[in-house]
Amino acid sequence: MSGKGSAYGQPAGDTDFRKKYDADEYAAKAKEREAAEKEERKARWEAKMAGKKYYKPMDGSETLTTARSATQDFSKLIGTSTLVPAGAGVGKRGRGAGFYCEACDLTFKDNLQWVEHTNSMQHQRNIGATGEVRKATAEEVHARIEALWEREQQRKREQVVSLAERLQVRQEQEAKEREEKRRKRKEAEERRRLEKEAAIKIKTEYGEDVRIEGEHDEDDMMAAMGFAGFGTTAKNSSSSSAAAGSLLKRQLKQMQSAKDLPGISCGLVNDNNIFEWEVMLMISDDCKYYGGKISSPTPPFPQFPSLSLSHSLSWGNFRAHLTFPPNYPLMPPKMVFQEPIPFHPNIYPSGELCISILHPPEEDKYGYESASERWSPVQTPETILLSVISLFEDPNDESPANVEAARLLREEREGKNKDFRRRCRKCVRESLGED
Template identity: 80%
Template structure:
């Protein structure tokens, strides 16, 4: 009996049939290009340092003009939260670490002020595909911008007025409930005292004034138990 160790498709399976094949020449060319770019960048950084200037990545021609941010960053949402950071993930500002991370520049900042200053820097602008220069707005664009800001301010005022009015109404309802609860307790106390008084009068009416009502002569009984039968005058 002969054993067939071939593949299920009718031909023997080799060791490299299911492995991904790489073009070594292509990867070697990419590595050489990367090394050349890094060498030129190091040279440019050194020349900028010698000249007392700060190095920025050269423009490629695909950048757009810098525009104002249309979204605000609410850092208050991060108060009381925690973030897990892998050990050794960041060294200094480089890499993702504990703090505010800029993915475009691969930098981490310890406080929000440094992070905001970084987002306004030329380094971040170049990394995000902006030239760093701002286009001069026309008079019509300025008027439209003023109208937009004015409408936004009026909307915020209306919202604040509504919110204040709602808060005052809620507070008024709470005060009314508190007053009603006090009136109810006071009324219950008065009714209980009136019922006790009526019960006392009814008992005395039926049995006479000599009948001792519960709690009526507690103070006199206590003084008698202590030996104080009365306080007479020494004058004769």
């Protein structure tokens, strides 16, 4: 044999580089395959003789059948061409032109046959599914029923066309929202109670020097804003009052120069007292109860030169005093409407306004308001007045300050009468100097 090397760098007669196969191992594999095929042929024959369809036997690794998560897009095959080698498929067996199932190695000529096949037991067994579905639990059935019910209610709400039906749907939604709000408020109160008890326990065990998380957040925030040092001594009281006065001067100047505050005008009751403001709220024409076209012969408020109105007014004009405490912004101001006092569920007959953001930052002993709804030092006169205007557009008849106004508002919302609207229009005319 020639000593010339081969292409693999070895003598031409050396074949050790070739992979060697264990003949006994492959003979055993062939024997197992033949036995399995024989067993399958026997099972197919028995199923055929019994008039049944043969299914691949389960080995215990199968999973329960579940709904398909993917959507089959049959339209993507429209207008396409498929190259199929000759002899690639015989009948349905093998890949051919049409819809091919890789798990079963079958090709179907139309999508209907393919869908029926994917739902068949033959296909389920080949993809490792048992063909059985998991039984739902009682909780899952209840959740499904609730989801279907909510979807049906949503469909009905979308079909509502009449005003009365829309109002009824809206009232039902508001009732649900109020109930959810009460539930969350109770949960928050219980959580705060537990946190307070835990804090008291820690203070008892470790002493007053221990700082509880969140205990001094307000003090830290005031220090960051530059209002630290508020105290009970005369010196601290004087400095806090001066700081509050400086802040109010800056906020008043900003509001008087702002151009994006429609319907709000403010000034001082006395030029020497920065802690008492006089504000004018001009309610939008879109307001349901306090807006609308009203003719007025003369400008009703000469003390506000900027309100030189034309002879046709489209809103109510309500005047109020906003009185700030010396420790502002730690504590909220007090807002009192002047004559004529608006007829409103959230305004006392004396004119004092009742709104959550003007309530002191402390726990509500009645459990109606959460701490986040009450006053915080981040509030400003601008946010207060915008909230008041919003309150005119959407009065709150829960926990009212004016019980009669709240009662009439509920009756009007229920469609019983329009006495609330008449009383509101009367106070609007009075605010314009007509009555």
